Amino acid sequence: MTEMFCFQCEQTAKGTGCTIGGVCGKKPEVAGKHDELTAALIGLARAAEGKKHDKNSDELVMQGLFTTVTNVNFDPARLDELKKMVESMKVKLGGAKDFDPATLFHGDTDVVSLRSTLLFGLRGMAAYAWHAHVLGKDNPEVTEWLYKGLRAIGQEHSVDEWLSLIMESGQMNLKCMALLDEANTSTYGHPVPTKVSMKVAKGPFIVITGHDLLDLKELLEQTKGKGINIYTHGEMLPAHGYPELKKYPQLKGNYGTAWQNQQKEFNDLPAPILYTTNCLMPPKSTYSDNIFTTSVVGYPGLKHISEKDGKKDFSPIIKKAIELGGWKQDKQFTGINGGTEMTTGFARNTVMGVADTVISAVKSGAIKHFFLVGGCDGAKPGRNYYTDFVKKTPADTVILTLACGKYRFNDLNIGEIGGIPRLLDMGQCNDAYAAIEVAIALADAFKCSVNELPLTLVLSWYEQKAVIILLTLLSLGIKNIYLGPTLPAFISPNVLKVLVDKFNIKPISTPEADLKAILG
Ligand code: SF4
Numbered sequence: 001m002t003e004m005f006c007f008q009c010e011q012t013a014k015g016t017g018c019t020i021g022g023v024c025g026k027k028p029e030v031a032g033k034h035d036e037l038t039a040a041l042i043g044l045a046r047a048a049e050g051k052k053h054d055k056n057s058d059e060l061v062m063q064g065l066f067t068t069v070t071n072v073n074f075d076p077a078r079l080d081e082l083k084k085m086v087e088s089m090k091v092k093l094g095g096a097k098d099f100d101p102a103t104l105f106h107g108d109t110d111v112v113s114l115r116s117t118l119l120f121g122l123r124g125m126a127a128y129a130w131h132a133h134v135l136g137k138d139n140p141e142v143t144e145w146l147y148k149g150l151r152a153i154g155q156e157h158s159v160d161e162w163l164s165l166i167m168e169s170g171q172m173n174l175k176c177m178a179l180l181d182e183a184n185t186s187t188y189g190h191p192v193p194t195k196v197s198m199k200v201a202k203g204p205f206i207v208i209t210g211h212d213l214l215d216l217k218e219l220l221e222q223t224k225g226k227g228i229n230i231y232t233h234g235e236m237l238p239a240h241g242y243p244e245l246k247k248y249p250q251l252k253g254n255y256g257t258a259w260q261n262q263q264k265e266f267n268d269l270p271a272p273i274l275y276t277t278n279c280l281m282p283p284k285s286t287y288s289d290n291i292f293t294t295s296v297v298g299y300p301g302l303k304h305i306s307e308k309d310g311k312k313d314f315s316p317i318i319k320k321a322i323e324l325g326g327w328k329q330d331k332q333f334t335g336i337n338g339g340t341e342m343t344t345g346f347a348r349n350t351v352m353g354v355a356d357t358v359i360s361a362v363k364s365g366a367i368k369h370f371f372l373v374g375g376c377d378g379a380k381p382g383r384n385y386y387t388d389f390v391k392k393t394p395a396d397t398v399i400l401t402l403a404c405g406k407y408r409f410n411d412l413n414i415g416e417i418g419g420i421p422r423l424l425d426m427g428q429c430n431d432a433y434a435a436i437e438v439a440i441a442l443a444d445a446f447k448c449s450v451n452e453l454p455l456t457l458v459l460s461w462y463e464q465k466a467v468i469i470l471l472t473l474l475s476l477g478i479k480n481i482y483l484g485p486t487l488p489a490f491i492s493p494n495v496l497k498v499l500v501d502k503f504n505i506k507p508i509s510t511p512e513a514d515l516k517a518i519l520g
Contacts, residue, residue: 003020004022004027004028004031006105007105007490008123008490010462010485011023011462017489024070025074034079036079036101040083042150042151043087043090045147046097047096049151053093056089057089058143060086066277069127071259071278071279072280072298073297073298074280074300110492113491113494114495119153121169122150124463127211127277128179128468129179135214137186138179142179169468173468174433180433181430185349187244193421195342195343196343198255200327201229205326206228206231206271207269207271208232208236209275210234210236210277210279211277213239213242220245223318226318229252232255233256236254237344238345238425241346241427254342259377259404260279266290267286273287274292274293275292278297279404337412342410343421346421348433352441359445368394369455369456371457371458372457374403374429375403375405375461376461376465380486385510385511389511390409390412390414392512393515395417398422400426401424402427402428402432474499480503480504483507
């Protein structure tokens with residue numbers, strides 16, 4: 001019997017859908033509450049149509065969508081609370097007809113596919129909009145689109161109308177990522193190339209994971225002079241490149257590899273861990289007492305730090321760090337390939353700053369090809385493809401990377417070309433914006449289109465932020481993207497045909513075969 005249905009992420013059961021429990025640990029009760037929350041948000045968006053809605057309503061829309069992203073919130077009580085707030089906001093805005101959550105993933109296969117693509121993309125975009133919002137940056141056009149997109153999910157459309165809504169959401173996400181780029185760089189400065197150690201110093205420390213740089217900044221402020229070191233984890237790694245974050249001496253390095261290894265890497269950790277966003281896996285009892293969540297993240301039984309009067313009090317985490325005490329000796333850790341150091345901070349400004357050198361290297365033939373190898377990591381064994389792909393790329397090629405998929409290869413030393421490292425970490429998944437800007441600048445310099453550049457995108461996807469980034473790339477007309485490790489379950493054969501015919505999206509095969517097809 002089907003107890004739930006969810007097929008929004010790459011690890012969905014049997015490649016078709018989770019029906020008796022989520023591979024991510026989501027229980028049917030929580031899956032049902034995610035659907036009910038989504039339906040309530042559609043109701044709110046309907047109620048808000050043509051009306052002035054305030055900041056509280058906008059925040060509920062952003063948080064509500066973000067909450068349903070994979071590995072974010074597993075807490076039924078928090079989901080109920082959020083749904084109640086959404087419903088009362090709907091009433092405040094004059095009310096509207098409810099959307100039936102049971103219809104979200106039912107009906108004609110292609111319509112379900114198109115509706116789901118739009119919904120999952122909206123969830124990803126809301127996460128980016130939220131990160132910009134907490135830094136005081138909003139773009140009314142982006143916020144309005146979240147309402148419009150939600151209303152569109154609750155309506156009937158022709159296939160062409162769905163496709164046009166999906167492309168519109170991709171375009172809107174470019175504006176959303178530009179907003180977040182502006183929010184991050186105006187708050188923390190432009191990232192600069194920074195070597196990040198994988199050694200953990202003896203004594204008390206805190207691990208912070210997720211994407212929220214503001215939470216990191218507040219934690220750094222609150223641990224000033226307390227003899228507690230801070231280590232990033234997962235998607236927090238690029239924080240080391242930002243001048244206004246790297247200036248804190250207690251921001252020492254990065255602990256752990258990609259998110260899917262957390263149950264092993266956090267098991268005997270003598271330190272608390274703060275989750276600021278996804279990706280939270282159900283914690284084992286051996287370390288659950290050391291975990292703290294904040295913002296939209298939730299899991300039953302874990303300690304949650306809420307914002308009060310615009311501030312978060314991280315003192316319970318600081319107390320826990322002192323109580324656990326850290327290790328007695330320094331400990332050297334490695335990446336998955338045995339490397340002990342990573343470099344990050346090759347964001348937009350840095351790469352643009354060496355544009356002349358890069359352009360000359362391309363013209364002289366020293367650089368033959370660029371690859372963007374990026375996206376999310378995940379647990380499937382097939383993801384070794386990305387490690388092998390990078391290892392096999394010829395010495396006259398440059399690899400741009402972003403998001404957590406880079407943990408597959410970011411401890412490798414693959415050399416330099418004329419002083420430019422061959423592996424350039426541009427940042428978190430949202431820094432896809434920077435990669436797009438660089439590609440556009442290169443295309444301008446060579447007076448060609450992005451599709452005519454010696455550039456190939458080899459992407460790995462896992463959750464819904466990757467979905468919206470992919471839609472952004474497609475909405476920009478970018479073709480010939482290699483996508484893996486598997487294609488999304490929510491893309492029906494007919495919708496896939498449209499994507500292949502229009503954009504020549506290809507599933508990854510083997511590194512050897514794909515490199516041969518790309519480079520000849
Ligand atoms: Fe399954 Fe992914 Fe949905 Fe979790 S988020 S229930 S793993 S499809």
